[in-house]
Amino acid sequence: MTSAQPALPLAPRGKVSRPAPPARHPAGARRKRELWCALVLPSLMLEVRPLRPGLPAAVFDPARRVILAASEAAAEAGVRPGQSTTTAWAMCPALVTFVRDPAAEERALARLAGWAAQFSPRVSPEAQGVVLEIGASIRLFGGLSALLERLADGLASLGYRGVRGIAPTPLAALWRARAGQGHPVVDPVRLTGALAGLPLAAMGCDAKTLAALDGLGLCCIGDLLRLPRPGVARRYGPALVEALDRALGRRPDPRPAWRPQPVYAGTLELPVESESLKLIGLAFRRLASELAGFVRARDAAVRRLELTLETERQVLETTLACHAPLRDAERLLALVTTRLEAFELPAPVRAVGLRADDFVSHAPERALVAPPDPEATGLAPVLSRIAARLGEDAVVRLALAPDHRPERAVRACRVGEPRHARGMVRPGWPLLLLAEPRRLAEVAGRPSAGGRLDVVAGPERIESGWWDGAGAARDYYRLRARNGAELWAFRDRARGGWYLHGYFL
Amino acid sequence: MSAAPELIEVLRARGEVWSAAEHLHPRTLRAARGELGGLLPEGWPRGKLVEVLTTGPGFGEASLFMGLAAELTAAGREVAWVAPEAGVPNAPALAAAGIDLAHFLWVRTTDRHRAAWVARELLASGAVPLVLVSREPGDQRALRGLALAARQGDALGVLLRDEARRGEASPAQLRLDFPAEPRRPRRVVVLKGRGIAPGTSIALEG
Numbered sequence: 001m002t003s004a005q006p007a008l009p010l011a012p013r014g015k016v017s018r019p020a021p022p023a024r025h026p027a028g029a030r031r032k033r034e035l036w037c038a039l040v041l042p043s044l045m046l047e048v049r050p051l052r053p054g055l056p057a058a059v060f061d062p063a064r065r066v067i068l069a070a071s072e073a074a075a076e077a078g079v080r081p082g083q084s085t086t087t088a089w090a091m092c093p094a095l096v097t098f099v100r101d102p103a104a105e106e107r108a109l110a111r112l113a114g115w116a117a118q119f120s121p122r123v124s125p126e127a128q129g130v131v132l133e134i135g136a137s138i139r140l141f142g143g144l145s146a147l148l149e150r151l152a153d154g155l156a157s158l159g160y161r162g163v164r165g166i167a168p169t170p171l172a173a174l175w176r177a178r179a180g181q182g183h184p185v186v187d188p189v190r191l192t193g194a195l196a197g198l199p200l201a202a203m204g205c206d207a208k209t210l211a212a213l214d215g216l217g218l219c220c221i222g223d224l225l226r227l228p229r230p231g232v233a234r235r236y237g238p239a240l241v242e243a244l245d246r247a248l249g250r251r252p253d254p255r256p257a258w259r260p261q262p263v264y265a266g267t268l269e270l271p272v273e274s275e276s277l278k279l280i281g282l283a284f285r286r287l288a289s290e291l292a293g294f295v296r297a298r299d300a301a302v303r304r305l306e307l308t309l310e311t312e313r314q315v316l317e318t319t320l321a322c323h324a325p326l327r328d329a330e331r332l333l334a335l336v337t338t339r340l341e342a343f344e345l346p347a348p349v350r351a352v353g354l355r356a357d358d359f360v361s362h363a364p365e366r367a368l369v370a371p372p373d374p375e376a377t378g379l380a381p382v383l384s385r386i387a388a389r390l391g392e393d394a395v396v397r398l399a400l401a402p403d404h405r406p407e408r409a410v411r412a413c414r415v416g417e418p419r420h421a422r423g424m425v426r427p428g429w430p431l432l433l434l435a436e437p438r439r440l441a442e443v444a445g446r447p448s449a450g451g452r453l454d455v456v457a458g459p460e461r462i463e464s465g466w467w468d469g470a471g472a473a474r475d476y477y478r479l480r481a482r483n484g485a486e487l488w489a490f491r492d493r494a495r496g497g498w499y500l501h502g503y504f505l
Numbered sequence: 506m507s508a509a510p511e512l513i514e515v516l517r518a519r520g521e522v523w524s525a526a527e528h529l530h531p532r533t534l535r536a537a538r539g540e541l542g543g544l545l546p547e548g549w550p551r552g553k554l555v556e557v558l559t560t561g562p563g564f565g566e567a568s569l570f571m572g573l574a575a576e577l578t579a580a581g582r583e584v585a586w587v588a589p590e591a592g593v594p595n596a597p598a599l600a601a602a603g604i605d606l607a608h609f610l611w612v613r614t615t616d617r618h619r620a621a622w623v624a625r626e627l628l629a630s631g632a633v634p635l636v637l638v639s640r641e642p643g644d645q646r647a648l649r650g651l652a653l654a655a656r657q658g659d660a661l662g663v664l665l666r667d668e669a670r671r672g673e674a675s676p677a678q679l680r681l682d683f684p685a686e687p688r689r690p691r692r693v694v695v696l697k698g699r700g701i702a703p704g705t706s707i708a709l710e711g
Contacts, residue, residue, distance in 0.1 A: 395610050400597060408591060415610070426598055
């Protein structure tokens with residue numbers, strides 16, 4: 001089949017065959033050319049767990065006791081898909097095996113779609129990967145090769161080994177990806193030629209059809225295209241012909257619009273129960289990358305993160321607040337690791353989770369003269385780090401409160417919390433207030449602290465709070481000790497006695 | 506020719522230009538007052554640790570830095586205080602000293618090591634040009650950590666500590682000591698300082 005006459009790939013050799021329906025869009029009203037990218041994850045069943053590189057691991061089917069996928073290290077030891085588990089263990093005694101977890105794969109694919117939505121609004125999950133329309137995004141990302149590079153880097157940071165296919169229709173892209181043909185096919189005219197050489201298995205049809213086609217002596221899609229169309233439809237069902245039409249762009253291939261989830265929730269099961277921060281960090285790195293893609297897709301930033309660490313007995317949960325909304329994977333990860341370092345693990349961890357549901361919209365990054373990134377400079381990152389390790393109340397701001405009692409005239413509040421400073425400014429008060437007034441010894445009715453105390457200033461009478469049960473009737477004095485230190489003390493007029501309440505620091 | 510305003514001025518007025526030059530700092534921080542100001546003509550050193558020794562609280566040791574704190578917070582810069590365990594920074598008095606509380610941070614963790622860690626983080630961040638530390642960091646290593654963090658963040662770290670530590674070596678660039686004596690005006694003795702003879706005694710105003 002040459003590209004000179006691509007119009008009739010299924011053209012009949014003789015008789016009745018209706019040509020495929022004409023394309024929906026007549027030449028006059030041509031839409032912007034579509035280009036689809038398929039990302040297929042051949043090792044997904046293995047990669048749903050964060051594996052250390054070099055670990056010989058394999059996934060098996062518990063019913064048939066057959067290996068389904070093997071990690072690189074396992075493959076080097078001779079473990080192959082299709083082997084029985086006994087053979088595999090004989091080949092590689094150190095092999096770590098897992099039962100296949102289709103539900104986890106499905107969740108991983110849904111999260112992958114959420115991540116991929118940062119590159120295109122048209123994303124749809126497929127059996128072993130995702131397809132996304134990138135034709136409209138090429139310019140935004142600075143060209144096709146730059147976009148593909150970002151996709152590849154991003155996929156690697158998620159911990160997936162992927163293959164890609166790029167073609168004008170989603171199915172063609174998917175088939176080329178499955179066949180390992182990563183070279184982009186941009187021009188629709190060259191599509192038929194680009195598909196003809198692919199093996200039939202790339203179409204992903206069921207094993208029975210595949211065996212039947214194989215029995216006919218067909219080995220590639222081109223062979224199938226040369227067969228008379230009605231015959232193919234009659235023998236193997238209309239679905240096969242329709243799939244070919246869709247792949248070639250002769251039939252529209254509408255895909256449900258990807259609806260972004262309102263919440264990001266990712267969990268990863270660790271390959272082995274572990275207390276190693278390295279392995280746990282590796283798992284969180286993947287989740288943080290996913291979350292970064294998730295928020296980029298929504299032009300948002302994260303304000304709050306929830307971490308979960310699952311041990312055999314319990315699920316530990318902890319919440320992290322970000323002082324400035326975050327959207328960068330590295331910074332998200334840095335925050336998570338700071339918290340992890342402060343965490344005492346009671347038992348080995350078997351699964352980790354990251355969840356975010358509190359987002360704010362993020363200003364686009366395309367400003368001509370950008371102000372310094374508040375995430376990178378400024379106070380927010382350091383406060384987030386401190387809050388991650390010590391909690392949100394370790395560093396706070398102060399606010400004035402409208403009360404005459406010194407202990408109630410100051411209020412602590414969280415950084416960033418709006419405050420209403422409606423208090424009094426007190427020039428005669430000391431810089432340091434004791435959290436609790438401390439009783440002073442008395443010598444002959446005068447206060448004493450390791451020696452005589454002389455009055456420097458005072459009294460300042462404070463009478464307040466008789467209405468709330470914590471009333472104060474005090475006379476405050478500035479006192480000087482023999483060593484020169486200056487104290488702030490009051491005489492309790494209601495109950496008597498002297499109390500130290502602050503220092504003139 | 507200059508009847509029309511410069512484009513840069515227009516943009517600046519609209520807040521659309523971020524100019525690095527506006528954010529460059531002089532090498533020192535101003536606001537060392539009185540005779541002490543005469544001794545430190547350029548103000549407090551940046552990127553350094555300053556140590557102030559007293560026999561206990563109440564010598565006006567923090568007040569030395571309130572003028573600087575007021576200037577910094579008024580300019581929108583942050584000031585942090587790692588307060589002693591038993592104490593609370595007295596907000597009405599801070600406000601009276603001219604400090605804008607919207608730019609004042611209180612570190613109130615109870616653990617000594619954590620307090621030292623927070624102080625280091627704040628100093629090194631470059632976002633907090635003045636950090637007062639009223640919690641003893643403990644050993645030489647912690648002290649060097651503070652000095653290093655101050656250098657990293659080009660910030661002034663002020664360590665208020667007990668006079669019992671006077672004999673210990675210190676990485677601080679400036680060490681001041683308040684003698685335990687009731688006389689007024691108060692004086693402070695320089696134990697160590699660049700270009701200042703050790704033992705120089707300075708009378709403080711007020």
